[in-house]
Amino acid sequence: MIENTTYIKCRPSQLVNLGHFLIVLLFIPLVFIPGGTISEFLPTELILGNLEIHLIRLPLYLFMAVLLKLGYHILKTRCICYEINPEELQYTSGILHRKHEYIELFRVKDFQVDRPLIYRFFGLGNLVIYTSDKTTPVFRLEAIRKPEEVYTVLRGLVELNRKEKHVYEID
Template sequence: MQEETLWVGTSSHVSKLGTYLLCLLFCWLIVPIFIAIWTAFELRSIRYQLTTERLQITAGIFSKRTEQIELYRVKDLTLEYPFIYRIFSKGNILFYTSDHTLQNFSLEAISNADGVMDVVREHVELCRERKRVREVDIESL
């Protein structure tokens, strides 16, 4: 089966609203203006791409780094709508995985978070079924 892109997105500037407000408050010092600009560039450099097989997170302004998580490794998902994000119709999706390098991470301040989470959940199950992978938790005593 050919891998297809299901969703591509970025984090909203709402996630850095506190930083922007502090920079605005102290803009008379000049340095916070550059901090706000750098924060905006940093945030815009983060790109999420969900495919039928994996989730890729690419970040970096000058040097790029791409993290990949195979969907069959996703153990659990949590959807959060912090108050400020709700005002702007944004949400967070928290991923809990069995991957050793990227165990817990989140897609922060994304639009249509509940729709994206449904797509992720559906394709996690399809990917597990296709690869015949089962999740087994063993608790130590």
């Protein structure tokens, strides 16, 4: 195939970070713990003066750490991109260090569409692709919109690519 058309370009949903969002929600009450409550439980004679202030602020520090971790995961998910063109499936990921993976379509052996309950509420699903590629035998397109449509397009391109390259699978 000579044409350089991209048939599908998609990104995973931020729903994959649901667990991180819930952890942040659990840590929100820590911010509202008054410093006096914490200082009652601290043995003041064993703690240095500057350290006591930081121990009183410990819940706030924990909340900020959890919030930073959530931000990292949101950014990491945002930097993932799946692209399907007539020759290959391209996977791009990474925040500072970009990683590009390519899977030739004639190497695709089988598909599986996985739709957990929470994903179905939002019209999302996972597409699992089994390949004969040495580096990526199982590839997952996580939390994508309309996984059945992506499967249909990808299956047609795989068959077309195999026919064009005269590749046949023998069991």
